[in-house]
Amino acid sequence: MEVSQLIDQSWPLISAAVGAYGAAVLTQATDASAVSTVSVGQRLLQRLWNREESRGHLERAVDGVVAEPEDDDAQATLRQEIKRALREDPALLEDVKAMLAEAPVVQESYQAMGERSVALRVNNGVISTGDVPKWR
Numbered sequence: 001m002e003v004s005q006l007i008d009q010s011w012p013l014i015s016a017a018v019g020a021y022g023a024a025v026l027t028q029a030t031d032a033s034a035v036s037t038v039s040v041g042q043r044l045l046q047r048l049w050n051r052e053e054s055r056g057h058l059e060r061a062v063d064g065v066v067a068e069p070e071d072d073d074a075q076a077t078l079r080q081e082i083k084r085a086l087r088e089d090p091a092l093l094e095d096v097k098a099m100l101a102e103a104p105v106v107q108e109s110y111q112a113m114g115e116r117s118v119a120l121r122v123n124n125g126v127i128s129t130g131d132v133p134k135w136r
Helices: 003-026 036-049 052-067 072-088 090-102
Strands: none
Touching: 003 036, 003 052, 003 072, 003 090, 036 052, 036 090, 052 072, 072 090
């Protein structure tokens, strides 16, 4: 598995952990009541945090995502720091692969907001919300 694929697979877990714990995700002990997705993401980040060479860059990148969770640039910066650490440390790469092998499968979810909204990833047909056309 290439580093880029590993990042793509681990990103939902890492993002969930940062969203749940903020910057404390790097140092906070694992909460037994945490959902498994957040727990695995937290373990991944803490494993990266334990690599002394990555610590400062990782901390700044996590802080950026905490400050602006929806900012694509902040997320990209964190992803780049993780990629760099994985490329530089083969043992770390193997540890992360092992963690991901045991991780729950994270599925995308969609949420429709507003009256008669429809949420879906792919549509190959008509979507009717039940309204009768006004031209009748």
